[in-house]
Amino acid sequence: MRCKDSEVCDALCFNEATRELYADSFITEGFILMRLSKQVIISRQYLVPDCFIEIARGAIKDNTSSQQQAEHQEDIALALYLANREEAIKPYLDILPSCIDQNLPVTWTLEERAPRLCGSPVLKEIELRERKNFEDYKNISDFLACNEHLLKCPSKEAFDNALAWVRSRAFGMDGALRTNSGDAVPAMMPLLDLCNHARGRTVSKNISYSYEEGCVVVKALRDISPGEVLRITYGALPNSLLLMNYGFCLEENYEPDGSSNDILAFEPIAGGALVIDLRTGPKSYTYGKLVQALECYLAHSEEDHRETAIEEESESDSCHLLEDNEEDLDGSMLYAACGDDYRCSSACDNDLSLECEALRNLETRLLSLLRNYKLGEIKQVTDIDSQLAANTRNRFSSILTRSEMRTISFFLQVARRILSMLRFKRDHLQYNPCALSSNLDCINLKKQMEDLVDVYMRIRHPDISLRR
Numbered sequence: 001m002r003c004k005d006s007e008v009c010d011a012l013c014f015n016e017a018t019r020e021l022y023a024d025s026f027i028t029e030g031f032i033l034m035r036l037s038k039q040v041i042i043s044r045q046y047l048v049p050d051c052f053i054e055i056a057r058g059a060i061k062d063n064t065s066s067q068q069q070a071e072h073q074e075d076i077a078l079a080l081y082l083a084n085r086e087e088a089i090k091p092y093l094d095i096l097p098s099c100i101d102q103n104l105p106v107t108w109t110l111e112e113r114a115p116r117l118c119g120s121p122v123l124k125e126i127e128l129r130e131r132k133n134f135e136d137y138k139n140i141s142d143f144l145a146c147n148e149h150l151l152k153c154p155s156k157e158a159f160d161n162a163l164a165w166v167r168s169r170a171f172g173m174d175g176a177l178r179t180n181s182g183d184a185v186p187a188m189m190p191l192l193d194l195c196n197h198a199r200g201r202t203v204s205k206n207i208s209y210s211y212e213e214g215c216v217v218v219k220a221l222r223d224i225s226p227g228e229v230l231r232i233t234y235g236a237l238p239n240s241l242l243l244m245n246y247g248f249c250l251e252e253n254y255e256p257d258g259s260s261n262d263i264l265a266f267e268p269i270a271g272g273a274l275v276i277d278l279r280t281g282p283k284s285y286t287y288g289k290l291v292q293a294l295e296c297y298l299a300h301s302e303e304d305h306r307e308t309a310i311e312e313e314s315e316s317d318s319c320h321l322l323e324d325n326e327e328d329l330d331g332s333m334l335y336a337a338c339g340d341d342y343r344c345s346s347a348c349d350n351d352l353s354l355e356c357e358a359l360r361n362l363e364t365r366l367l368s369l370l371r372n373y374k375l376g377e378i379k380q381v382t383d384i385d386s387q388l389a390a391n392t393r394n395r396f397s398s399i400l401t402r403s404e405m406r407t408i409s410f411f412l413q414v415a416r417r418i419l420s421m422l423r424f425k426r427d428h429l430q431y432n433p434c435a436l437s438s439n440l441d442c443i444n445l446k447k448q449m450e451d452l453v454d455v456y457m458r459i460r461h462p463d464i465s466l467r468r
């Protein structure tokens with residue numbers, strides 16, 4: 001579709017080959033590319049009959065939180081409607097890619113997934129996603145088997161593709177009708193959904209859209225050259241989600257303030273219930289998470305110490321403030337750092353010893369996670385078609401895993417630096433974020449690490465911090 005001036009393009013939406021949204025002539029900033037009115041927006045508000053939401057509510061017995069459940073039901077309702085392939089929307093659906101075309105990791109075999117994503121928490125998430133899709137489909141087909149008059153159950157393949165379209169192409173429709181949790185109702189917006197995602201430092205969006213009285217108005221944000229890809233932003237999404245829902249990842253997925261959109265689901269204790277979302281960025285993003293991880297280890301150490309203390313109480317009256325492997329600590333400085341009062345220093349030393357232990361636990365855990373990644377061990381394929389798919393998978397898996405390793409290295413180096421400061425060792429550690437990053441990223445990361453160590457020491461150890 002070619003928009004020469006600010007035409008209303010509604011009539012074309014369902015019966016044109018819409019792939020030609022890409023501008024074929026120079027478009028100037030402020031140009032209105034299109035108006036999508038409610039006739040072409042596929043949402044419950046406009047096209048999806050209420051019975052689909054009733055089916056989704058009846059069939060999906062989520063055990064997640066009520067908000068997630070409500071959102072999920074809305075997505076399922078929309079997916080069911082799409083899978084039902086009504087005549088009016090068929091031309092639109094006919095051009096949408098399948099899950100395989102989208103290269104979604106749920107379609108990769110185990111042999112394809114495991115080496116590429118080895119070490120990544122995303123491997124587990126993909127399995128969960130598969131299981132959830134399967135459960136949802138089973139619930140829907142069971143429900144529709146008892147309520148045949150409502151709808152013919154779509155095939156699993158049709159349902160999977162429809163749900164993938166909702167996840168990768170639906171927009172939150174800003175309007176009077178809201179989901180039970182108050183969120184915007186998901187809607188398909190043919191044409192607007194041809195735009196790619198831009199975020200991060202290197203590529204920015206070139207068009208914007210806004211809701212105006214039942215219409216979505218799409219405007220050029222700057223001059224757009226012929227053939228240039230039209231880009232909106234899907235949000236500050238992490239690469240893990242981009243890969244799972246859209247089948248691609250972004251290099252340099254950072255915000256202008258230097259915070260990464262990539263989040264590492266970190267389990268301080270392997271298989272434990274606690275998962276901390278770690279991301280790199282300015283200290284407001286990192287300090288709280290670091291402390292949360294350390295507190296988890298502190299809680300464990302304190303339990304262990306209490307048990308050991310009870311065992312040892314009868315054996316000896318002597319107080320071992322430091323562990324054997326902490327012999328290299330400069331005792332006099334430790335006491336000085338904790339104040340002159342002996343009782344205070346004794347308590348502080350004990351705390352310090354626990355804190356060092358927590359930092360060492362964090363260091364050990366992060367190191368072991370880092371070792372799980374197996375970059376560069378992916379088998380090469382020979383035939384051309386498989387090579388193309390494999391190259392795409394390799395590229396995006398590599399972006400994702402490098403980003404996760406970058407986050408792990410970040411916190412690892414911070415833990416080591418703090419540990420070295422608390423032990424009053426000469427500061428011989430160098431931050432080395434460069435192996436996984438570009439030069440600019442390297443400078444930012446180094447600053448973020450220094451800031452995090454600095455704020456940690458100032459807040460938790462102002463006396464030591466002052467002496468440095």
Ligand SMILES: C[S@@+](CC[C@H](N)C(=O)[O-])C[C@H]1O[C@@H](n2cnc3c(N)ncnc32)[C@H](O)[C@@H]1O
Nearest residue numbers: 102168169193194195196197198245246247248
């Ligand atoms: C909403 S659609 C965008 C339209 C898509 N370009 C098309 O022609 O159908 C989302 C899909 O576009 C692709 N995509 C979007 N942004 C991308 C990006 N920055 N890099 C690579 N692929 C992208 C992915 O395949 C994703 O699943």
